[in-house]
Amino acid sequence: MQDEITRRDFIRIGAGAGLALTLSPGAPPLLQAAPAAPALAIARNGAPGLLVRKAVEALGGMNQFVKKGQSVLLKPNIGWDRLPEQAANTNPEAVAEVVKMCFEAGASQVRVVDRTCNEPRRCYLRSGIEKAAKAAGAEVRHIVESRFEEVKISGGELLTSWPVYRDAIESDVIINMPIAKHHSISGVTLSFKNLMGLLGGDRGSLHNHFMTKIVDINMAIKPTLTIIDAWRIMLRNGPTGGSLADVAEKQIILAATDRVAADAWAMGLFNVDPATVEYLRIAAKRGLGQLDLKRVKIQEINLGV
């Protein structure tokens, strides 16, 4: 667990530059000694809620990440005015299950938020996430433009600061919960890109030199836990989709403490070699996680047999 804490502290907003330097390119990989718990758990074949629970349990359970009395910010993808079966937004049942698990672990508050791409009310309603997460006890609120605060990015290459949503800054724990989808810029959109939903400002401008900027952003916001919804995945015409013909039901949920490893593994679902994905290479170089899956402790749970 020693590695865990070091890494968490490092990516914490305003991390010391000295520490950043020791972990800059050339520093030894962080996960040399594999910790007792796996860094990546993959649960297959079952209802979305059940798979989330099994995957997080395999990492040691939610109380490894959420301590009694802590506040949690859960960031699913609620970006699009689409229905759950169109697989443009994170699965609402899976989101609700995470909310429940946070409260079981003693969370004082769970907030669910996303700065959407389509009109916010449409996205919150039609994704099914607002209703499901509220029913599980979460606060699901719309973004208020005045609640963004400029955050310094130490170690950022192209971005030195960016406005970040206050809920993300103030929460004790951030859980990043993307859905795995095709995307024409990065090939596949996963956990790194999902954090854009916590950003203010003109996000469109991030798409220019996207690969570097998205890693810069991921140095400003540090999720404790990454859960990738691959229950349904969108294979083409992402990230908006719309046609059920572009959706494949995979019945897979990933949970990870290593977000580079999580994205790298999920790339495989799209037959993309993670080593060819530029943002993952940059992220691994900066010490955000392990790109070489052979060096990651992975646990697989199959409920279908």
Add this chain to the structure above:
Amino acid sequence: MMITLRRISQLLFLTLFVVLFFRAVFPYAGPLPADLFLRASPLVALAVMLAGRTFIATMILALVLLLLTIPFGRFFCGWICPLGTIIDGSDHLIRRKRRPGGQRESLRWRYWKFFILAGVLTAALFSIQFIWFFDPIALLTRTFTTVIYPVFAFSFAALFNAAFKLPVLEDTVYSLYDAAQSHALLPIQQPHFFQSALIVAVFAGILALGMVSRRFWCRNLCPLGALLGLFSKFRLTRRHVSEACTRCSLCQRACKMNAIEDDYTINNTVECIECAECVAACKPHAVSYTLGRNPGPNEVDLSRRRLMQASVAGLASLALFKTAAISRIKKGLAIRPPGALVEEQFLDRCIRCQECVKICSSTGACLQPSLTETGAEGIWSPVAIPREGYCEYSCNLCGQVCPTGAIQPLGLPEKQKTKIGMAYFDKTRCIPWYKQEDCLVCEEHCPLPEKAIRFDIHETRGPDGTLRVVKFPYVDEERCIGCGICENKCPVVGSPGIFVTAAKETRLSAPVSKRGAASGV
């Protein structure tokens, strides 16, 4: 007693008007249609059906109102009209100079409303509809949408933002604010409209006329009141003044409409709005309402000469509107809402009430009242401005709340296939094209299941001389429906790298045979 009842009725109908106004929002659900008041205006119905040479079944309520006016007089003006109620309220706040005792207020502007009515109906007969400027319900809905609602939203947001800074209250305020947004009382994005200054000027002018006399608009200008007045000639009840009358003139002074003659026992049915102020004002209780025909003069204050003048004025304005130049450039960029009828029919029907603009502001927020984009005849008619908002792919609500069918109520599948325009790249501004770097924000947001923005990948030499692989976007003209989200989200500052024109728009030449369902959750 009658006055109390009337005030309750006025407040109830004003409340209903405001509630229905707020219900014009996503998700849109009954039980009453948001455009109920607009559908009930006999003036709108008459002018639009006359100009469009068609019968509009959804406006049947207007006919009912007109028929009720025959036995009951202008009860609409006195008891229902929300603009009338607002004018009553503002008249209370305005101090007027007292008239010398016993002298009746001037009647010299009274004919104007008939003049306006005759003028707009003559024009409508020749297929130019500009009743939109005068109809009180359209006028009020327009003011609510572009002025009152944005100001209301801004004020509350400012209040909440100030409260956010108080650490103790922050969470309570945040949850209250969110509840107001979730229930669609407050918008999530502050609405902004281009024409709000002009629209509020008209409205403020109408209220300011209260300085001249009470209900100045209703007495002298409102063509809906004029129309209802024409029909109220045969009302079944009459104002009865008993022997107890002392000729004190209090009733005449109390009359909001200046409808009581110098004799005090008779009043003009055409002008009377049944407000019962005269009953309450009479100290000896000499005034009452009884059954029977009104003996009063009941004259329509429009001489034959004036009628001729009005018709000539109507025809002249018609000629002016029809011959004014329309910029081909601006018109090419003027995108009509999905389901809009062909332009002439659209303008015959559109009453510029901005109900479509209101409901659109709760989803994609692309619709704006235009100014000269569609020519003099199209002032304040709705156009989509993609740089400000975009047409939400799964929304068909503008057509659901259009009271006149200028925008037809398309079902969602039809709407999603309706082209309102076509997107074009400006390669001198689009990032991949002018500086050979990836962007694709437009492609990312394109909502079509088979994306209308495609791209080619090829190697190119950048401005610095380096070789690189870049994704170059282009538009698939078959698929593009012109929703404009590409233009809206384009990160290029100012004039965008991709923009939508009205090219290839599909307009309906006839109303849809079957009303589509409103898109819901």
